[in-house]
Amino acid sequence: MSEKDFYAQKDLIKRLVRYKNILLRLKSMGLSRVFSDNLGDAAGVSSSLVRKDFSLASLAVGNKRGGYSIDLLLRRLDDLLGAHDVQRIIIVGCGKIGTALLNYKGFSNENIQVVAGFDNDPARINPANTPIPILPISQLEPFCQEQSIQVAVLAVPEKAAAGILDKLSAAGIRGVLNFSPVQLKAGSALFIQNINIAFEIENLFYHVRFNQRQANAGS
Amino acid sequence: MSEKDFYAQKDLIKRLVRYKNILLRLKSMGLSRVFSDNLGDAAGVSSSLVRKDFSLASLAVGNKRGGYSIDLLLRRLDDLLGAHDVQRIIIVGCGKIGTALLNYKGFSNENIQVVAGFDNDPARINPANTPIPILPISQLEPFCQEQSIQVAVLAVPEKAAAGILDKLSAAGIRGVLNFSPVQLKAGSALFIQNINIAFEIENLFYHVRFNQRQANAGS
Numbered sequence: 166m167s168e169k170d171f172y173a174q175k176d177l178i179k180r181l182v183r184y185k186n187i188l189l190r191l192k193s194m195g196l197s198r199v200f201s202d203n204l205g206d207a208a209g210v211s212s213s214l215v216r217k218d219f220s221l222a223s224l225a226v227g228n229k230r231g232g233y234s235i236d237l238l239l240r241r242l243d244d245l246l247g248a249h250d251v252q253r254i255i256i257v258g259c260g261k262i263g264t265a266l267l268n269y270k271g272f273s274n275e276n277i278q279v280v281a282g283f284d285n286d287p288a289r290i291n292p293a294n295t296p297i298p299i300l301p302i303s304q305l306e307p308f309c310q311e312q313s314i315q316v317a318v319l320a321v322p323e324k325a326a327a328g329i330l331d332k333l334s335a336a337g338i339r340g341v342l343n344f345s346p347v348q349l350k351a352g353s354a355l356f357i358q359n360i361n362i363a364f365e366i367e368n369l370f371y372h373v374r375f376n377q378r379q380a381n382a383g384s
Numbered sequence: 385m386s387e388k389d390f391y392a393q394k395d396l397i398k399r400l401v402r403y404k405n406i407l408l409r410l411k412s413m414g415l416s417r418v419f420s421d422n423l424g425d426a427a428g429v430s431s432s433l434v435r436k437d438f439s440l441a442s443l444a445v446g447n448k449r450g451g452y453s454i455d456l457l458l459r460r461l462d463d464l465l466g467a468h469d470v471q472r473i474i475i476v477g478c479g480k481i482g483t484a485l486l487n488y489k490g491f492s493n494e495n496i497q498v499v500a501g502f503d504n505d506p507a508r509i510n511p512a513n514t515p516i517p518i519l520p521i522s523q524l525e526p527f528c529q530e531q532s533i534q535v536a537v538l539a540v541p542e543k544a545a546a547g548i549l550d551k552l553s554a555a556g557i558r559g560v561l562n563f564s565p566v567q568l569k570a571g572s573a574l575f576i577q578n579i580n581i582a583f584e585i586e587n588l589f590y591h592v593r594f595n596q597r598q599a600n601a602g603s
Contacts, residue, residue, distance in 0.1 A: 245597060277582055340588035346490040356588060362488065363493070363496055378464060
């Protein structure tokens with residue numbers, strides 16, 4: 166996937182999630198049909214983009230004149246986005262951040278289940294005594310294939326990140342949330358979301374300074 | 385700040401950081417002047433948006449015809465974005481995620497210094513024996529004011545987040561990186577960046593499923 170396609174898909178999925186939330190709200194208000202104009206207005210995009218998105222995502226079940234069935238749209242969005250299953254993930258790298266995520270309580274509310282951790286450090290391996298086993302990296306591929314795991318959180322040091330990414334890809338992983346402080350590039354079969362904590366904090370300082378400068382300029 | 389203004393400023397600062405990186409690259413190639421057209425092309429925006437951004441951020445030091453001095457632009461961007469100082473932050477909430485961030489090695493490379501943690505749990509308070517003290521929340525306001533702290537990382541449980549946010553605001557904090565699983569809204573004097581880990585993972589699953597569906601449709 167080219168970088169442009171990658172960002173286009175990211176934006177499309179962001180909009181699909183937004184449409185879904187708007188449709189749920191409209192449904193709860195008793196509506197049964199919706200027009201691309203209404204949906205566009207509520208989502209802050211043009212009605213032609215709504216129709217283009219529906220066509221790209223093969224959701225189009227209606228027409229410009231008669232509107233779309235809200236129930237049918239919601240059903241197809243659920244099929245597409247997969248809202249009902251338990252989402253099983255692994256954590257690769259069980260240092261401080263990885264261990265925090267391994268025990269993160271916020272996941273259970275969202276139907277996310279951490280099924281295992283993986284680490285190269287023998288001192289961290291713990292296959293039996295914890296509710297979530299920590300296994301050696303060598304078991305990554307058989308484990309993921311046996312358990313059909315498709316999504317991993319990566320929390321390894323910077324220098325290990327690229328090597329582990331190759332192993333994840335070989336193990337059949339299709340989506341990675343990357344907490345390691347290196348910007349990893351997605352391949353054609355692997356989607357990567359980078360969370361760079363230091364970068365986010367730098368960005369906060371930009372905003373704080375910018376606001377202060379604007380306030381000073383105004384006074 | 386209205387929600388619209390908030391997003392507009394977020395986008396502006398994102399573009400300013402992008403301009404800065406492009407200018408640094410052009411400078412390293414030996415260029416001394418740049419036109420809004422070139423910068424726009426490299427940044428993927430229109431030249432008129434470049435000129436509008438420069439005017440909004442009071443960077444405009446040149447004109448459409450003669451181009452802009454790269455050195456001068458970089459100097460003003462550095463003044464504005466504040467690239468050189470050590471960026472001192474606090475961590476509020478020293479559970480698993482907070483403690484991991486308290487000891488996060490990725491910060492030092494980026495000139496980010498964690499000066500203290502804060503927590504309500506007396507068992508976690510540790511003012512003396514750690515390199516980074518963990519203090520009770522009651523000391524938040526005097527500490528931040530004495531130390532001129534403007535940026536905080538929030539890693540408290542969902543139900544505590546809103547209350548702590550008020551305390552941070554009263555303590556003079558102007559930027560918050562929020563890891564608690566609740567979407568916090570920025571006020572006029574407080575910029576908030578929400579990182580919802582569960583949401584990011586859900587989003588990964590959307591992408592994985594979407595890609596699979598597209599691949600199946602294509603085969």
